[in-house]
Amino acid sequence: MEDQAEELRELMRKKSFSTERIVKPKEPKRTRIITITSGKGGVGKTNISINMAIAYARIGKKVIVMDADLGLANVNIMLNLVPKWTLYHVMRKQKTMKEILTETDYGISFVAGASGISQIANMSDDERQNFIAELDSLNNADIIIIDTSAGVSSNVLDFIAAADDAVIITTPEPTAITDAYGIIKIIATQFEDLNMGLKLVVNQVKSVAEAKMVADRMTNIAGQFLNIKIEYLGFIYSDERVSRAVLEQKPFMVTDHRCKASICIQHIVDRMEKAEVQPRGGFALMFKRLFGR
Numbered sequence: 001m002e003d004q005a006e007e008l009r010e011l012m013r014k015k016s017f018s019t020e021r022i023v024k025p026k027e028p029k030r031t032r033i034i035t036i037t038s039g040k041g042g043v044g045k046t047n048i049s050i051n052m053a054i055a056y057a058r059i060g061k062k063v064i065v066m067d068a069d070l071g072l073a074n075v076n077i078m079l080n081l082v083p084k085w086t087l088y089h090v091m092r093k094q095k096t097m098k099e100i101l102t103e104t105d106y107g108i109s110f111v112a113g114a115s116g117i118s119q120i121a122n123m124s125d126d127e128r129q130n131f132i133a134e135l136d137s138l139n140n141a142d143i144i145i146i147d148t149s150a151g152v153s154s155n156v157l158d159f160i161a162a163a164d165d166a167v168i169i170t171t172p173e174p175t176a177i178t179d180a181y182g183i184i185k186i187i188a189t190q191f192e193d194l195n196m197g198l199k200l201v202v203n204q205v206k207s208v209a210e211a212k213m214v215a216d217r218m219t220n221i222a223g224q225f226l227n228i229k230i231e232y233l234g235f236i237y238s239d240e241r242v243s244r245a246v247l248e249q250k251p252f253m254v255t256d257h258r259c260k261a262s263i264c265i266q267h268i269v270d271r272m273e274k275a276e277v278q279p280r281g282g283f284a285l286m287f288k289r290l291f292g293r
């Protein structure tokens with residue numbers, strides 16, 4: 001009897017051993033980094049970053065919004081949060097990215113920006129290297145959305161370099177279009193031979209036709225004069241619920257997930273999900289992009 005019990009135990013030991021052996025190692029999870037940028041300020045980057053993040057969370061993704069606007073960080077204001085630590089402390093190596101990650105009530109996490117700290121206008125090579133390593137430590141997330149400041153500081157280019165997708169935001173205003181074209185031109189020249197998924201969102205439009213006209217114009221000019229392909233991701237209606245939600249310090253996807261702007265955001269995320277993610281080429285390429293410019 002004892003022998004039998006021992007035999008059984010032995011069998012179980014072998015079984016669990018063999019099960020362990022046949023479990024395949026998981027495929028390494030790939031974090032998609034999406035940088036949101038614009039030429040002109042005030043076109044809706046922060047609103048789009050936060051609300052896209054919520055739309056992604058609603059389809060089951062683990063999402064982090066990073067406020068990389070180092071001049072006028074305001075993701076925290078829109079989320080009504082007071083961060084203790086910010087990206088500044090990460091860049092200064094006083095904190096790790098994981099340490100400053102803040103949970104929100106909306107199913108997304110958040111990395112606060114460093115408002116008004118002009119001395120980190122540009123990262124040194126050492127800080128940049130540290131930043132890449134820190135960014136990689138967030139590899140548990142499915143999506144990282146980086147909200148940048150308007151225009152093309154060296155930092156904004158760094159955040160674009162680190163991304164899988166650079167989403168350019170414009171409005172139909174001629175000044176916003178001109179400035180968006182300007183940033184596209186700089187990206188095209190800075191990352192000449194590199195595979196970057198450039199995408200366009202037209203915000204604050206009155207009609208589908210208006211959005212399409214702006215998108216056609218931009219994609220044609222970029223194709224013709226810069227030989228660069230831009231994918232038109234979609235548009236967002238001008239919607240008073242957006243400004244109302246900003247006043248309430250809550251994302252409009254939360255205050256009214258069925259308003260026109262929310263539905264547009266959902267469409268944009270659907271299109272993002274359908275778009276092919278260009279291989280970022282791992283760290284080697286990221287380093288080349290970040291240091292080879």
Ligand SMILES: Nc1ncnc2c1ncn2[C@@H]1O[C@H](COP(=O)(O)OP(=O)(O)OP(=O)(O)O)[C@@H](O)[C@H]1O
Binds near residue numbers: 246
């Ligand atoms: N689709 C929209 N409909 C109505 N108002 C909008 C829309 N998108 C943005 N806005 C308005 O524009 C303002 C600026 O938006 P937001 O702060 O997101 O722009 P930004 O590009 O991040 O600005 P900055 O360049 O200063 O960081 C918002 O406070 C809101 O009132």
Ligand SMILES: [Mg+2]
Binds near residue numbers: 045047069074147148
């Ligand atoms: Mg902003």
